Amino acid sequence: MKKPIFKMFLLTALLAGLYSCNSSDEVSSKSPEASTFKIINVTTHDGRPFSTGNTKTSLTGKYVDNPGGGVMMQAFYWDVPSGGNWWNTVGTKVTAWGNAGIGSIWLPPASKAQNGAFSMGYDPTDYFDFGDYNQNGSVETRFGSKTELVNLITKAHAENMKVYADIVINHNSGGASESNPFTGTNTWTNFTGIASGKFKRTYADFYKNSFGNNDEGAFGGFPDLCHAAPNVQDWLWKRTDGVGKYYKNTMKFDGWRFDYVKGFGSWVVRDWNANVGGFSVGELWDSNVNILNDWANNANSSVFDFACYYKMNDAFDGNNLNLLTDDMMWKRNPYKAVTFVTNHDTDEIWAKELAYAYILTHEGYPTIFYRDYEEWLNKAKLNNLIWIHNNKATGNTSILYADNDEYIARRNGYNGNPGLVVYINNSTATLERWIQTNWSSKQIKDFTGNSTWYPTTQGDQWVKIQCPPKSYTVWSLNI
Incomplete structure (x- = not known):
């Protein structure tokens, strides 16, 4: 599969506004909203807290060696x-x-x-x-x-x-x-x-x-x-x-x-x-x-990864995305975790599109169920997520924000691949949030097409992103 052609953007102060979150005005300094950025209390499996500043990394810190690592x-x-x-x-x-x-x-x-x-x-x-x-x-x-x-x-x-x-x-x-x-x-x-x-x-x-x-x-x-x-x-x-x-x-x-x-x-x-x-x-x-x-x-x-399966069921169907910060097999050892949304034996998750957005942007070896792909869900959306997984989902995982309705995580990239930021919104309203990326003064875009924003990250790597209701967006460098 061919990668997108790299495009160079020569941004001046005048042009910077063209690539803002709302395509009309760039934020010149960190919004006060950023100061309310939530720090998630994630601990290792033996109870030790992480100490990673404003983000919380996955339990292993390991990366998938090749883009995506397979579906x-x-x-x-x-x-x-x-x-x-x-x-x-x-x-x-x-x-x-x-x-x-x-x-x-x-x-x-x-x-x-x-x-x-x-x-x-x-x-x-x-x-x-x-x-x-x-x-x-x-x-x-x-x-x-x-x-x-x-x-x-x-x-x-x-x-x-x-x-x-x-x-x-x-x-x-x-x-x-x-x-x-x-x-x-x-x-x-x-x-x-x-x-x-x-x-x-x-x-x-x-x-x-x-x-x-x-x-x-x-x-x-x-x-x-x-x-x-x-x-x-x-x-x-x-x-x-x-x-x-x-x-x-x-x-x-x-x-x-x-x-x-x-x-x-x-x-x-x-x-x-x-x-x-x-x-x-x-x-x-x-x-x-x-x-x-x-x-x-x-x-x-x-x-x-049945631990992940049951946490997703409770999180998406129970409207408590905080549960996605809990321990799962992919966080213990992504190389030995096969993630899934449903299979021939069990089919409990109703919010399947959100669940697939989760496993196809996170570490582990994701599985797609035949009937979900061929009969029940939107194949074009699944194909898009498969492409994102294979081309963008690299590096270890940092959970940036979670509450009942929202979950935001960052794949930190590896070997020249910039990684991604996934935003899952389980509420009935369009939501926006400031988050910290790994990209300074770079234009990013949503590779799902669910958002039309083309924001530019600030010099300190912060940026405002959005997500439609009951949906997801996946952000990475616009290259």
Whole structure:
């Protein structure tokens, strides 16, 4: 994507007024309004206050090394149309997504599950049946055939997009009944008859067994896979022809979204990553940022920022933007935080445009939900925010102002990229505020088009910006 052409502005005292907030009169000295600039009481996670003058920096002070750092598309939703056409449907989108600046797509579980052509894949039976074996009532999966999946991955790679597989390894479903000496009953744990003939498993590979009665958690009454079992480790991540390496080296997946990681130890994802490689993110459904951060560090993996998700829900829908100053995973470690507004499991935030403005201007790895992008929201506005993320959202974060209705933050830029200032207004009136930038005597503009102002920052870097009601503006140098 081409960057805007740099323009030089020779400003004289006479011309300075032309580039003021209201395009008619420049402020020659700091307005009294600036003296009421609010200092936010933000502390580190261990309670120590920041001491950064009039602004409060993010908890890490880290930056995203390249402009934007990437945007992920969740390329499905719950109960996408059955009939085996989903891989082809997504295939028709990837070129446009790539042109819009999407850098990766997350696909649903791709292998055959118990409900065959009607399953969303979260009840896996045969990890090596991608829609090419006649089992569980169908040849194709709900999403299509193996050939169609390979074509989709190939097409995405041609658009320089990475493809992430949804990996469900906590539980299995669709096995045959067998006598289980550890339970004294029959259990549905015999997977020796799977059509691919790969990763055969029996009761010895599920809890309870010789390794114990249980691990971190079972799910939905499904047989709980035992990752301590050598056969399970071998077939999931150790063997060159096992699940992880086959998905990566043969199917050409670039990374993993691990489902329900509360159900097994973080060491499982850590060992998978060490043996297989590729990007990984865990679904750890918990709003406690300490739990998220500990898991991410122990698993050596990214994690979905549920702390951010729930804070955004309370802030935007509860009309309390002060909550956006609270602790979140992206503030602890932006390199391991995957932010999102909604997904196939949860859709609680009503003020979605404001939430997307938040995650696409802040640190972390933002995710866009398929239905938000393709069906429910304004695609042009999302494309604009993706462009802003990829081209302007660099550097660490300083929160400049927050109250019930307003939130203003600054990305401080990196390696010649000037960064940005985002202003979110959740009130019913147009608002204006003086803020301090990193730019002295520079003209700035709103890159969303929601404001027509072209203000010039003062010599001390202060400037007045505005934001329409229930909207957002994103300011940066007018170059």
